[in-house]
Structure formats: C-alpha cells, structure tokens
Amino acid sequence: MKKIFIGVAWPYANGPIHLGHIAGCYLGADIFARFHRLKGDRVLMVSGSDQHGTPITVTADREGVKPSVIAERYHEINSRALVDLGIEFDLFTKTSTEGHKREVQDFFLKLLENGYIYEKETVQLYCPHCKKFLPDRYIQGICPHCGYEEARGDQCDNCGKILDPMELKNPVCQLCGTTPEPRTTKHMFFRLSALEEQLIKYVEERPYWRSSVKNFTYNWLKSGLRDRAVTRDIKWGIEVPVEGWEDKRLYVWFEAVMGYLSASVAYSEMKGDPKLWKEYWDEGMDAEHYYFLGKDNIPFHTILWPAMLMAHGGLKLPDNVVANQYLRYGGEQFSKSRGVSIEAGEVLKKFSPDQIRYYLAASMPENRDTDFTWEDFERKINTELVNALGNYVHRVLTFTYNNFGEIPARGNLSEEDEEALQVLKKTLDRVENNLEKASIKDTIADIIELARFGNNYMSRTAPWSLIKEDRGRCGTVLNVNIAIVKGLGVMLAPFLPSTSKKILTGIGERDLRWDEAMVVPGTGFKLKKTEPLFHKVRIEKESFPEFERLNLRSGDVISV
Ligand SMILES: [Zn+2]
Ligand SMILES: [Zn+2]
Incomplete structure (x- = not known):
C-alpha cells in the first residue's frame, strides 16, 4: 500500500x-x-x-x-x-x-529565519492618476518575449513566460489606461538565485517528467534564476508577519x-x-x-x-x-x-457527468493543445460511448437475462475463450501501467477498444445460435463475456464512476478492488432486466442560452 x-x-x-x-x-x-x-x-x-x-x-x-x-x-x-x-x-x-x-x-518566518527572505528597495510602476503602485495584473503591455500585446504584469498568456511588470513594453494602468511611472518602494524578496544548483539537480533526478514539463523547466533554469518579490502593494491578501509591513501583503x-x-x-x-x-x-x-x-x-x-x-x-x-x-x-x-x-x-445542465468526463478524458490535451468542438463531442459520445461500450454491455446482459435469468456457469474454455480472457488480462495490465504514469487519453481509448473486441467476440461465438444447439457451451461463452463486462466495469471506475457502478451492480459486484477484476463472475447471480447505459446525443439548431450569450456561431447549439 x-x-x-x-x-x-x-x-x-x-x-x-x-x-x-x-x-x-x-x-x-x-x-x-x-x-x-x-x-x-x-x-x-x-x-x-x-x-x-x-x-x-x-x-x-x-x-x-x-x-x-x-x-x-x-x-x-x-x-x-x-x-x-x-x-x-x-x-x-x-x-x-x-x-x-x-x-x-x-512558512514565511521559517524562510526569513533560514536566510532566504530579505528586504530590498525596488523600482515599481506607479499610476499618477490612480495614485497607487500597480501590482502585476493592474498592468498590461507588450510581452518582451513574444510580442503579445495583452500580456499581464505577472505572466504572458500567449507564451506562458512569467514576467516582471517592469519588463513589459508600453505598459498601461488597467484601471484608467494611464502610462504608469517607475517609483521606488521596498519589498521582501525570496532568494531563489541561491537555490539554482539544487534545483538543477532536483530536475535531473526526475527524468520521468513529461517532455513539455522538462523543456519548459530547463529553459527557465538556463536563463538564470532571479530573486523574486514575495510582497505586494495591495490591501487584499495575507499580512506580512513583520512589524512595519502593515500596508503590504504577501504576493499570491x-x-x-x-x-x-x-x-x-x-x-x-x-x-x-x-x-x-x-x-x-x-x-x-x-x-x-x-x-x-x-x-x-x-x-x-x-x-x-x-x-x-x-x-x-x-x-x-x-x-x-x-x-x-x-x-x-x-x-x-x-x-x-x-x-x-x-x-x-x-x-x-445538459449532459451527465459521465458523458462530460468521457469526452474530456478521450480528448485530454496531454501532449498538445486540443480543439473542443460540439461535432467532435457528439461523434465521440455516439460512436465510442454508446455504440462500442454501451451497446456491448447491454447486448451481453440482456441476452443472458432473457435466456438464463442469471450468470451461467463457465464450462470448458475453447481456444477462442482463452484468447478473449488473455485480451482482457493484457488490457488490464496496460491500463494499470498507463494510469501509474497518469496517462489518461490512451488509456480510455484502450478500454473502448476492449469493448469493441468484446462485441466482436460476441458476434463470432454467436450465443443466439448456441442456445439452440448447446446450452452449456452458450453459458460458457456468456460467462466469458460477463468476465469482460466485469473487467470493463472495474477499469471504468476511475473514469466513469456512476457508469462503472451501474455495470458492476448489474452483475452482483460492489466495491471491487483493482486486483479483483479478473476473478470469475459470480455464477448463479440473478440478473435483472437492464436499461441501456447511455443514449445518443445530437446537435440541434435550437437555443442554448448560455452559449448564445457568448456569441457562438448559431447552429453550434446543442441539446440531448
Ligand atoms: Zn491608473
Ligand atoms: Zn509572451
């Protein structure tokens, strides 16, 4: 543990x-x-x-x-x-x-005691019209790194670089549009520069970070670390626990x-x-x-x-x-x-939490920026969640309920059944491995792929023919299908918690742990008639007030 x-x-x-x-x-x-x-x-x-x-x-x-x-x-x-x-x-x-x-x-006092906080006179932007020093977001200007025109005093939204307001080109006061002027004030600073070597070593010891995280961090380290102000001229925030600093606050x-x-x-x-x-x-x-x-x-x-x-x-x-x-x-x-x-x-208000969670997991922008579109939302829900996953689970449980009323026993396994259970086992191992690395997008795709495989196995073994010829063999095939459904139920628990619960309670399981996913389903459990897990969504040209208010293109409007 x-x-x-x-x-x-x-x-x-x-x-x-x-x-x-x-x-x-x-x-x-x-x-x-x-x-x-x-x-x-x-x-x-x-x-x-x-x-x-x-x-x-x-x-x-x-x-x-x-x-x-x-x-x-x-x-x-x-x-x-x-x-x-x-x-x-x-x-x-x-x-x-x-x-x-x-x-x-x-924490602040500990850093002060350890010599990592010190006081320094500094030049800061002051608005002569508003008669006050302007903290970070009260200043807008041109990013010195990428030229973005609406960079804020603390960070550029375009290139992500952290900024000092003094670096901005053509700075203006956010409140009144006046060009602020530099004036002297004093602030507490964090001695970041003293930790440079330790930080480089720290990052080198973590080679498993995503490459975007490593690259960004190395670039910052390469450009050299400067001490940073930890106090601001602002009234809203946490007081500096030092006498004489009552009119400043700790920087957010x-x-x-x-x-x-x-x-x-x-x-x-x-x-x-x-x-x-x-x-x-x-x-x-x-x-x-x-x-x-x-x-x-x-x-x-x-x-x-x-x-x-x-x-x-x-x-x-x-x-x-x-x-x-x-x-x-x-x-x-x-x-x-x-x-x-x-x-x-x-x-x-329009979609279930699991529909939203599914779409966002399947489109998670892990390695590159990803575009959200309502067309893509509709397509992913309908083809992956409804057709692949929901349809498979519903097919297995409904057929078993109609013909057996309970989970049938597992007899001798054919090569095809063994192979199906192998596919389940391999998917479980891969999903576990990927989740350990917090890799979400590929993992949910893998789970949907297993549902597609299940659909395929169901069609190949054709229990609707077997039921007439060999009831025992038909029961075995359904038992293996329910094993796949159970595996899906466990693997989906982190992604789609309420769907997972529905699937698992439907086959008599609750509070399963990850390592119980491969345990043979409980033979003899009385099944109930099941409802489909999901319904299709479709885009309609009718009003969706929130999105209209935001002036989105008409026709991009959604309903269930
Ligand atoms: Zn101003
Ligand atoms: Zn920038």
Whole structure:
C-alpha cells in the first residue's frame, strides 16, 4: 500500500471554472486518485480556491464590490461544479481560512529565519492618476518575449513566460489606461538565485517528467534564476508577519502554492488526527507527491514551490508534475474575459457527468493543445460511448437475462475463450501501467477498444445460435463475456464512476478492488432486466442560452 499525495492547481475564485480547467487538471487528477484508491493505496488529494491576489480585486473593482464577495461567490459555484462532476477531493478548501494564513505566515518566518527572505528597495510602476503602485495584473503591455500585446504584469498568456511588470513594453494602468511611472518602494524578496544548483539537480533526478514539463523547466533554469518579490502593494491578501509591513501583503504566487501544505494540515485537523499530514509531508516518509496543473502553472510547481520547500527544509518535494496543454475552443484558449468559455455548470445542465468526463478524458490535451468542438463531442459520445461500450454491455446482459435469468456457469474454455480472457488480462495490465504514469487519453481509448473486441467476440461465438444447439457451451461463452463486462466495469471506475457502478451492480459486484477484476463472475447471480447505459446525443439548431450569450456561431447549439 502506497501513500499518494495529489495536489491540484488552485482555481482563481474570480470566475466559474470551464471545460478548459476540467480537462487541464481536475479530471486527470480525479482519475489518478480514484485509480489509486481502487488499488488500495492511501490517497490525499487537496485543492481549493485561490481567493487572494489581483485576479480577484480586478473583478471586484469592475463590479464595484468587495473582493471577498467575488472570492466567496466563485468558491461556492466552483466547489459545486467540481462535486457535480464527480471530482472527489479529500479537501477542497480556500486561501481565506485562518488555518491557511497561519501556515503561510509560519512558512514565511521559517524562510526569513533560514536566510532566504530579505528586504530590498525596488523600482515599481506607479499610476499618477490612480495614485497607487500597480501590482502585476493592474498592468498590461507588450510581452518582451513574444510580442503579445495583452500580456499581464505577472505572466504572458500567449507564451506562458512569467514576467516582471517592469519588463513589459508600453505598459498601461488597467484601471484608467494611464502610462504608469517607475517609483521606488521596498519589498521582501525570496532568494531563489541561491537555490539554482539544487534545483538543477532536483530536475535531473526526475527524468520521468513529461517532455513539455522538462523543456519548459530547463529553459527557465538556463536563463538564470532571479530573486523574486514575495510582497505586494495591495490591501487584499495575507499580512506580512513583520512589524512595519502593515500596508503590504504577501504576493499570491508565493502564498497560494502553500495551500497544498495548509490544506493537508486542515484535512488532518478535520479528521481529528493533527499529525496525519506529516505522514505525507515529512521528508523521511515514503509518500509519493503528484501535482496536476495546466501548462501555464508549470514554473510554479517545478521551480518556485520546490525552491520554497528546499528553503524551508524537512518537507517532501514534488515527484511528478503532470501538466497538460490547453483544451481550446474555436481555435482559441478558453478565456472568460474574451467570451470564449463553456462553463462546467452549464454543460452539466445538459449532459451527465459521465458523458462530460468521457469526452474530456478521450480528448485530454496531454501532449498538445486540443480543439473542443460540439461535432467532435457528439461523434465521440455516439460512436465510442454508446455504440462500442454501451451497446456491448447491454447486448451481453440482456441476452443472458432473457435466456438464463442469471450468470451461467463457465464450462470448458475453447481456444477462442482463452484468447478473449488473455485480451482482457493484457488490457488490464496496460491500463494499470498507463494510469501509474497518469496517462489518461490512451488509456480510455484502450478500454473502448476492449469493448469493441468484446462485441466482436460476441458476434463470432454467436450465443443466439448456441442456445439452440448447446446450452452449456452458450453459458460458457456468456460467462466469458460477463468476465469482460466485469473487467470493463472495474477499469471504468476511475473514469466513469456512476457508469462503472451501474455495470458492476448489474452483475452482483460492489466495491471491487483493482486486483479483483479478473476473478470469475459470480455464477448463479440473478440478473435483472437492464436499461441501456447511455443514449445518443445530437446537435440541434435550437437555443442554448448560455452559449448564445457568448456569441457562438448559431447552429453550434446543442441539446440531448
Ligand atoms: Zn491608473
Ligand atoms: Zn509572451
């Protein structure tokens, strides 16, 4: 039994999460967690709303409300959407809790004590019209790396590079459009440069990272590490626990990643076992640490967070950092602000969680950006989920129910039956192997392929002819088919939890573990009449208010 810690990127609580987020990190993490739970491993999976920082205050300014109103509103909406999609966190919390604040301030003081935090005078952009220093997202300008014109002060959405606002060309104040001017102020800095050698060694020791993650990280390391400010001139956020710093707050990049640790501590407290988190986090423990995130989050998890953990000492560093590319829509990156968005909550009103999970798993942008289209959604659901998987399971169970009423016994196996069970066994092994590597897309394709094979085996062995000639042989063939159905039920559990449950309870199984997938189905179990697992979806030219509001092409509109 292993101990698996899974940290999933913290969504900014400044808007509803959309399909890009789900495909980017939440679904993959959930599948990975469910797989390990199914294997009997101990899993701790945490995340939460990132409620501080400028993304929230920018939205609050725009709506004329307090930042906490925005932060709480989207924490509620997003928590619910994740639950409704069956994303099962051990704890999905938020950065505005007292517990998080306490952990962050303790962590900061430890870094200060260890000599990794220092104070420095710095030049920052100041808006003479708004009469204030402008933190990152309050500044927009041209990216010095790729020339993108709407780069933000903290990061370029186009090339993903992390920026310092001073690097932007033609910077303007987001609030009033004025060109800001550089002025002197003071901030606390994290001595990242001192950790360069340790970080290079750390990355070299993890050759199993996806190549996109490695490349991005090496490029950053190659360009040299500079110390980074950990405080900001902003009122919304966690106070700096040092006298004389009352008007500044800890910078959100620095504070939010600590949520992985503070959420683990909070989970321990919730379980009434305050030391539990140490079993996952103490350096000496044999826990494995996985992080799931979108590619724009790579440097925070492969460089900054490991560096902070090194500076702190005594805590586990990330093992695998599983970053996906983007799911795009109409050739563009999902973006609420640009009106390119399909909100998770809206899609859940039209489709079942398993339909959505299936599509996103089968299209997961693991190695390249992937385009979402409603045509593709319809095609994948109808040909793969309905025709291949649903049809096979329904065919087997309905025929067996009509002719035997129960799971028939398995007699002598023919060569063809042996081969079918071999195919099942090999698929199970491959799926297990791939899931260990958090490879989702190929794995679900493999499972669908097994359903296609099952359909084929069913047709070749033709139980509808056998029933008239040799009832015993017919029972054997059906028993082998039900063994495949059972294997499918187990393998689908991480991907399509409610479908898996339906399949397995239909054949008298519950709470199966991964290693029980090959056990011969329970002979004599009384079957019930089964309903089809899925229905086809089709695109119709009728209204779908949410998508219309976003000015999508008419005709791209959907109904069940
Ligand atoms: Zn201004
Ligand atoms: Zn750029």
